[in-house]
Amino acid sequence: MIEASTSRRLLVVDPCDDCHRLLPGLRTIGWDVDSCALEHAGDRTCDVGLLRLQPFHLERPEAVKELISRSGTEWIAVLSQEVLRLQNVGDFVCEWFFDFHTLPFDVSRVQVTLGRAFGMARLRGQGSIHIDQPEHELLGDSKPIRELRKLLSKLAPAESPVLIRGESGTGKELVARTLHCQSHRRNKPFIAINCGAIPEHLIQSELFGHEKGAFTGAHQRKIGRIEAAHGGTLFLDEIGDLPLELQANLLRFLQEKHIERVGGSQPIAVDVRVLAATHVDLEAAIEHKRFREDLYYRLNVLQVVMAPLRERHGDLAMLASHFSHFYSQETGRRPRSFSDDALVAMGMHDWPGNVRELANRVRRGLVLAEGRQIEARDLGLASQQGVAAPMGTLEDYKTRAERQALSDVLNRHSDNLSVAARVLGVSRPTFYRLLHKHQIR
Structure with a gap:
């Protein structure tokens, strides 16, 4: 029965x-x-x-x-x-x-x-974990991402500028959108501009707008990105690529809260919160006279530092599963899980392109996968077990082995720490002690 x-x-x-x-x-x-x-x-x-x-x-x-x-x-x-x-x-x-x-x-x-x-x-x-959450949500349960969410909940209600730092592909724009969505400006515009993607001769008009007849081809008035963000949030991505002349104009706006359109003479009051992001070393750029020190201090009132994906232990499998579901709609194929071989290969990869690279590799894997699971080769990854590690003391080897074992088991069982502890053959308290020892969670 x-x-x-x-x-x-x-x-x-x-x-x-x-x-x-x-x-x-x-x-x-x-x-x-x-x-x-x-x-x-x-x-x-x-x-x-x-x-x-x-x-x-x-x-x-x-x-x-x-x-x-x-x-x-x-x-x-x-x-x-x-x-x-x-x-x-x-x-x-x-x-x-x-x-x-x-x-x-x-x-x-x-x-x-x-x-x-x-x-x-x-x-x-x-x-596999399918997370059906709004686009602005930051996914993951690793220690860095939990601390990031806690920090953003504190920074979001403030009005001060925020400088978001981190490697390319870590999700800096996602952080900016999260700050906007958690602020009292959430129902007002969120305007993003990539300072490195607009030709230098157009960027002043893009930021500040222009009046009709301001220059050849200016057939009508144009509202700039700063003015379009009135009441909301202005996100300046790759701020380190902004030309020095425009840095001076931006600094003047941050100080006076007014802009002037190109070809105009009337000051226009604009109320925006400014968020900026960069992957370059702004302190080094200041030393080399490529970035204004006074603008740096205006933008760097509050700061968020993004952890690279290789330091977000336990988030890989969750993110990969999310992208598998997300891109399955685009590719017209069923969402696929990942083989053990693929999970190991992902855990060993250094992810120089961070979350953006992971998303692109999963997208590729969905297209190339022939079986019911995505394999390492579908992701363009190969086993690196044959690569020799640098020599060290016996204690160094033990520490590396412990940390690698914890990372591997979290990549597969981040959703159930009791199972992760059993896989490693240790008690749950011992497992937590090891996580704390290696500062993983």
Whole structure:
């Protein structure tokens, strides 16, 4: 007798007569069975799905793809001989379904397949985390990202300028948007401008705007980015690339809270909060006379320093899973989990391009993956186990081994620290002591 607590939920979508005859037998072996039409399936929850695939599903496959992607579980296709003869049905089933059955059913085989699908769904659910959060959310549970979220909650209500520092690809604009969204200016404009991406002869007009006839080609008045951000937040990305002449104009605006459009003579009051970001060493730029020291102090009232991805231990698997779901919509392929080989390769990679590089590699992996999981080669990563580490004392080796073991286990089990401790063969208190010793969380 199967206990109610072990009941497994099966959802049968667009069932046929054969499907209905199958259901009583499944209920007797512990399946909690529900059935509905495809248009109502998004409102139901299940552990495994069974979908009778019909010609109109293949003509308009978006609804089936969305159902499978959003359900986060495994699906089995039921195919008639008529559907089997349709073009491309094989590719579609192999891409989106765990398995398939042809009519009439082989009942014993169906029961085995459902059991395997249930186990795979549970395993996949433990190994991947799909985070459906707003775009401005900072994802992760590592010590650096938790401290970052805490810091931003303190800085967001303030009106002072913030300088955001960090390597390329660490998410500096994401931090700026988070500060804006958590501030009282959240319902006003957020205007971003990349100071290094606009030609030098256009950047003054882009920032401050111009009046009609101010220069050749100025056929009408243009509102600049600073003025467009009135009441909201102005984000100046790559501020270190701003030309010195424009640095002086920006400093004057920060001091006086007024701008003048190019070709204009009337001061215009503008109320904005200024956030700036850079990946360059501004102190060195000041020494080399490439950045104004007085502007530096105006912008660097509050400061946020972004941790590189290689220092965010335990966040890799969560972020990779998030990007797998996010880009699956773009690629038209089912979100994929990552093989152990891929997780190890990601853990060993140094990520010079940080989160942006991870997103691009996962995007590539979704396109290239041939199996049900993304492999290291799909990500453009190879095993580095043969690379020799520099020699050191025995204590150095022990410390490196401890830290590497902690990083590896967090990359795979960041969502369950009890499991992580068991994998390493230590107690949970010992596991926490090691995390504290290596300042990982």
